[in-house]
Structure formats: C-alpha cells, structure tokens
Amino acid sequence: MAGIEEIKVPDIGDYKEVEIIEIAVKVGDVVEADASLITLETDKAAMDIPSPKAGRIQEMKVKVGDKVSKGSVIAILSAIGEAAAPVAAAPAPAPKSEAAPAPTPVAEVKTFPTEKTVTAPTKPASDHLAEGGDIYAGPAIRRYARELGVSLALLAGRGTGQKGRLLRTDIEKFVKESLQKLGNGEGGTGTALPKMPSIDFTPFGEVEVSPLSRIKKLSGVNLHRNWVVIPHVTQFDEADITTLEAFRVAEKATLEKEGVRLTPLVFVMKAVVAALKAFPNFNASLDPEGDKLYLKRYYHLGVAVDTPNGLVVPVIRDCDQKGMKALSMELAEISERARKGQLKAQDMQGSSFSISSLGGIGGTAFTPIINAPDVAILGVSKSFIKPVYEDNAFVPRLMLPLSLSYDHRVIDGAEAARFTRYLVAQLADIRRLLL
Numbered sequence: 062m063a064g065i066e067e068i069k070v071p072d073i074g075d076y077k078e079v080e081i082i083e084i085a086v087k088v089g090d091v092v093e094a095d096a097s098l099i100t101l102e103t104d105k106a107a108m109d110i111p112s113p114k115a116g117r118i119q120e121m122k123v124k125v126g127d128k129v130s131k132g133s134v135i136a137i138l139s140a141i142g143e144a145a146a147p148v149a150a151a152p153a154p155a156p157k158s159e160a161a162p163a164p165t166p167v168a169e170v171k172t173f174p175t176e177k178t179v180t181a182p183t184k185p186a187s188d189h190l191a192e193g194g195d196i197y198a199g200p201a202i203r204r205y206a207r208e209l210g211v212s213l214a215l216l217a218g219r220g221t222g223q224k225g226r227l228l229r230t231d232i233e234k235f236v237k238e239s240l241q242k243l244g245n246g247e248g249g250t251g252t253a254l255p256k257m258p259s260i261d262f263t264p265f266g267e268v269e270v271s272p273l274s275r276i277k278k279l280s281g282v283n284l285h286r287n288w289v290v291i292p293h294v295t296q297f298d299e300a301d302i303t304t305l306e307a308f309r310v311a312e313k314a315t316l317e318k319e320g321v322r323l324t325p326l327v328f329v330m331k332a333v334v335a336a337l338k339a340f341p342n343f344n345a346s347l348d349p350e351g352d353k354l355y356l357k358r359y360y361h362l363g364v365a366v367d368t369p370n371g372l373v374v375p376v377i378r379d380c381d382q383k384g385m386k387a388l389s390m391e392l393a394e395i396s397e398r399a400r401k402g403q404l405k406a407q408d409m410q411g412s413s414f415s416i417s418s419l420g421g422i423g424g425t426a427f428t429p430i431i432n433a434p435d436v437a438i439l440g441v442s443k444s445f446i447k448p449v450y451e452d453n454a455f456v457p458r459l460m461l462p463l464s465l466s467y468d469h470r471v472i473d474g475a476e477a478a479r480f481t482r483y484l485v486a487q488l489a490d491i492r493r494l495l496l
C-alpha cells in the first residue's frame with residue numbers, strides 16, 4: 062500500500078444511516094486485511110466492517126453512536142513502516158467500492174484481541190476475551206450477551222457457528238435453558254457454571270464405567286448446591302476428652318449388657334445441644350431471601366451415616382429431651398436402618414444442626430458441607446493422644462478434633478470460635494452437660 066488511504070463503508074445493501082455500536086480498533090493499531098474495524102447495527106442485524114487491507118490506523122473518522130452509510134469514511138490507514146502523513150497531503154484515492162471486502166454478518170466474524178495488532182478472523186483457537194475462556198464471537202454478539210447479562214465465560218464451547226463461532230441463537234438457547242432450570246428449581250442462584258466437558262478416557266488407558274448410586278446422585282445435587290450457594294468457613298478446635306473417655310470406657314461393658322453401645326459421638330451430641338442453647342443462631346435456618354432467620358426452639362440433630370450406597374443424614378429428634386442411653390440406642394437403630402436402605406423421607410427431615418463423625422475411621426480434620434437449611438455442621442475426627450503442657454510438664458491428653466463449618470452470612474467468625482470453645486469446655490468436663 063502506497064502512503065495512506067481512506068477506509069470507507071462498503072456496499073451494505075439498502076441500509077442507510079446505520080448506527081456504529083462498537084469500534085474494534087484505535088489510532089496506532091496495526092490491522093490485518095479483513096480484520097474487523099467497526100460494528101454496525103441495523104434494526105434487524107449487526108454487521109462488522111472489515112479492513113480491506115493491512116496497515117496502521119492513522120486516524121479514526123467515526124465514533125460509537127455515529128450513523129454511517131455506504132461511502133462514509135471510517136478511518137485513515139497508513140502503510141506499515143511508512144511515516145504517517147496528513148490526509149490532505151496524501152494521494153489517497155478512495156478505493157473502488159467493489160474492491161472493498163463485503164461487510165460480514167456478525168455471526169461470521171471473530172472476537173478481536175485488544176492488543177496492538179488486530180488480526181483477521183482466521184485462527185479461532187487463539188481467540189481470547191477479557192472475561193476469560195476461549196470464545197469465538199463478534200463484538201455484536203458479545204454486546205448482545207452483555208445486554209442479556211450473560212457472562213461470556215458461561216458460553217464457552219456453546220458456539221454452533223462455523224468453527225465453533227458463537228451465534229445469537231446460541232445465546233438465546235443458553236438463556237432459555239437457564240430459565241428452564243430456574244423453573245425446575247435448579248441453578249436458581251445466579252451461579253451457573255460452564256458444563257464439565259465430556260471426555261473420552263480410553264486413549265489414556267483401560268476404563269470401567271460404574272453408574273452412581275441413586276443416593277449419590279440425589280445427595281450430589283444437594284451437596285453441590287449447598288457448597289456453591291453457602292459461603293462456608295470452617296473453624297477447627299480440639300477438645301480434651303481424657304476424662305470423658307475414661308468415663309465412657311468404665312461404663313461401656315455394663316451398658317453393652319443392656320444393648321447400649323456408648324460412643325464418643327453421643328457425648329458430642331449432648332454437648333452440641335448445650336452449645337445450641339447458648340448460641341441460638343446456630344440452631345437456625347436462613348430464609349432463602351436472606352433477610353431473616355428462623356430460630357428453632359427444638360433440637361433435632363442430623364447425623365451423617367456412611368452406607369454402602371452413599372451418605373445419608375437421618376435426623377434424631379428432640380436430643381435435648383433424651384438421655385445418653387436413649388440417644389445411643391436411637392443412633393444405633395437409625396444408622397442400621399440407613400445402612401439397610403430402610404430410611405423414609407421423613408427420617409431425614411427437620412434437622413436444626415448436623416454432625417458428621419469420621420472418628421471411627423480416622424483423620425485429623427475435614428471441612429464438612431453444611432446440610433441446608435441448617436446453618437452449621439460439626440465434623441468430628443478421631444481422638445488422639447497429645448502432649449499438653451500443664452504445671453511445668455507435658456502430660457498425655459486425649460484430644461478430639463472438631464471442625465465446624467458455618468454459613469458466614471449468618472455466623473461471624475468470632476461467634477463460631479466462641480461456639481467451638483463452648484463445645485470444648487462441655488466435652489472437657491462432662492459434668493457441665495448436667496447443668
């Protein structure tokens with residue numbers, strides 16, 4: 062290209078005075094031939110106007126909102142490497158309109174990088190948007206998505222146009238599907254995420270397909286929702302259960318004769334009830350609108366039970382009104398029914414707080430997922446002997462690790478730390494549970 066050249070709007074059919082909705086380049090940018098310069102929007106469609114040749118943008122003659130017709134000057138392009146010259150001095154014959162590339166419907170163009178060089182739409186794989194993800198879409202399509210409040214990141218991999226380009230219809234399909242999910246009660250949280258890609262693993266090695274159990278599929282949906290919707294924080298603490306354990310072991314044999322299996326969990330349940338009475342915000346549910354709390358005057362504890370088919374959380378009611386023996390028996394009975402798959406829906410309803418104990422298995426701590434509509438859950442790990450410094454000497458103490466996950470919308474960190482400290486005090490001296 063010799064010198065400089067005016068770039069004009071080519072033949073755009075019957076359209077006149079069409080509004081510019083987006084400008085993809087700025088003065089100083091180097092553009093490749095066919096790279097889009099501006100986007101026009103008629104009442105029916107959006108179209109990108111590409112550069113007829115490569116060069117450097119010396120001057121922009123239009124701005125967003127301007128109305129243009131065939132022949133309107135868009136920009137002044139100078140040959141790369143040539144010194145910029147004033148337009149008036151340049152021998153810049155307007156290109157014949159038939160020589161200019163035709164405007165491209167928006168569905169047929171790519172996203173422009175915003176760096177110095179604006180490339181032609183030939184390599185979709187290298188397209189990136191500021192919002193992240195590989196999206197192959199024109200400016201008008203991006204604008205359309207913005208207008209509908211759809212994050213482009215959510216549209217990754219959904220383009221059905223040529224080479225995976227995103228079309229207007231793809232956005233509309235996405236919106237429709239999202240609304241349908243809302244209607245079905247799924248994904249009504251504004252937190253829709255891009256779908257996991259379906260991967261063929263066989264090129265990597267032998268694979269066996271094992272369907273998820275019904276319980277896993279059902280609980281998976283709830284676990285996912287709770288994990289995504291509730292801002293979880295987990296507070297860790299340790300309770301000295303040396304005296305508690307001495308008492309439990311001393312009573313164990315006698316109780317077993319009565320058919321009672323006394324495990325540390327029952328003490329934890331009683332301590333939790335005491336803590337819930339002292340900290341009512343933990344024995345509550347948050348209204349879905351997030352503007353009020355339902356404070357419960359009952360103490361029904363959900364207890365996570367590991368079954369061959371997956372995790373279930375039956376509820377033991379009125380734990381405040383039951384003694385340790387009764388709680389032990391009920392826990393044994395309900396976990397037995399859970400493992401045999403005999404729980405009814407109502408057995409798993411109405412909890413006001415939940416406990417997940419992995420103490421019989423092992424581990425030091427974990428971050429349990431809140432069992433909504435509860436606002437907190439206590440994880441219990443395996444007790445262990447720890448040297449504790451007391452009266453100028455280390456003494457072996459049996460410590461019980463506690464992991465309290467709580468809904469940070471309802472409970473502050475300080476409140477959670479006080480709750481676990483309270484629990485620790487109850488468990489350290491079980492006489493307090495009598496108070």
Ligand code: CAO
Binds near residue numbers: 323364418443
């Ligand atoms: N530390 C040390 N030992 C513990 C313990 C702890 N925190 N908790 C239990 N134990 C001991 C018990 O005392 C018992 O030993 P003894 O028979 O010698 O007394 C043994 O471990 C097995 O206990 P258990 O697990 O059968 O009984 P439990 O009352 O502690 O728990 C139940 C009952 C139903 C909660 C449990 O069997 C279970 O299913 N736990 C898994 C829950 C789960 O999967 N949670 C993860 C959910 S994801 O968040």
